[in-house]
Amino acid sequence: MRWVFVRDVSGTHRDEYFFTTAPELTPSAVIGHYCGRWNIETTFQEARSALGLETTRGWCKNTVLRAGPCLFGLYTVVALLFHALPAAKRTGAGAWPGKATVTFSDALCAVRRWLWAEAVLPQAGDGTALQKLPDPIRELLLTTLAPAA
Incomplete structure (x- = not known):
């Protein structure tokens, strides 16, 4: 040793x-x-806080064994989608003094905002409902819907 x-x-x-x-x-x-190990530890910490890793509600062995890989897959998908977004779409991040980099919560918020704006809300009505809203109302709606819980 x-x-x-x-x-x-x-x-x-x-x-x-x-x-x-x-x-x-x-x-x-x-x-x-x-x-x-720092990147690995950060990944686990963010997956616990933002995605609920290690908080499975199932009692079945297969449920528990599926949850971890599925959540890490979700973590990966969010990271890939965030990096695929144009810089202008990477909005919604919380800022505080001393914060120098984007956190996973910021990435999750930006991806959720993009999904709401591009995939979910355009399907309402004739597809132009979101565009008909005044800009301040649209921003308020997306800012409210997007943050990670």
Whole structure:
């Protein structure tokens, strides 16, 4: 077993301890492997908060085994649709001080907004109902319908 202790001499972060069962790894490699997990951990956290991962309501073994892959598939579809949207359509993101990047909730909101505007609402009436609304009302409607719950 290899144990790596990291101390922040500036005092801005807490001390960290890393363990591995691969003693041939250098301390830098151990820390590098940990840092490489960040994207995976973020994916799981966002899938839990935005899509309900690990909150299956089913009791059947097959239901539980299907839920995870289906939710990760949904996560992937949302990410792909968001990146396929033109930059002008990537709207509806919540902003706060210090926020530097788009979160999954922002992407989900933009995809929902696009789906409401392009697929769901145009089917109402003769297909021009959304276009007949004044711009402020249309924006209010889409802003209300799109955010992730």
